[in-house]
Amino acid sequence: MEYSEKVMDHFMNPRNVGEIADASGVGQVGNAKCGDIMKVYLKIENGIVQDAKFKTFGCGAAVATSSMATELVKGKSVQDALTVTNKAVMEALDGLPPAKVHCSCLAEEALHAALWDYAEKNHIVIDGLKPPVEDVDERHHAE
Numbered sequence: 001m002e003y004s005e006k007v008m009d010h011f012m013n014p015r016n017v018g019e020i021a022d023a024s025g026v027g028q029v030g031n032a033k034c035g036d037i038m039k040v041y042l043k044i045e046n047g048i049v050q051d052a053k054f055k056t057f058g059c060g061a062a063v064a065t066s067s068m069a070t071e072l073v074k075g076k077s078v079q080d081a082l083t084v085t086n087k088a089v090m091e092a093l094d095g096l097p098p099a100k101v102h103c104s105c106l107a108e109e110a111l112h113a114a115l116w117d118y119a120e121k122n123h124i125v126i127d128g129l130k131p132p133v134e135d136v137d138e139r140h141h142a143e
């Protein structure tokens, strides 16, 4: 299995690992296939994602994709944050081996779940944001 240099870099030196104590939104999702869990914390001010952090029990690909996803989402409006999908993250990492695509779904789903949490707490609607799933398999069957 071949990993791109960017995947290796984000795996060896993951960005944004940790928690945000006073997070505006927190999202957690699991992957029953591998038993891994991902948690994402967002700090949002004036509708802009100021900070993002993650914690995972996931594999190297989960670490690399969450590292990239949290980097990509910083500075975006809560609406634009939806563009940080697993596909966008994989592109930014120059691809992932097919067997590891499901790992990248953890990052997307946990991120979107954190946005959902924020939206609920603040009584706002983020257009196109779907309710969170507990397991990535509920939304990404084929991957």
Ligand code: FES
Pocket: 031, 034, 035, 036, 058, 059, 060, 061, 062, 102, 103, 106
């Ligand atoms: Fe579980 Fe990658 S194998 S997240």
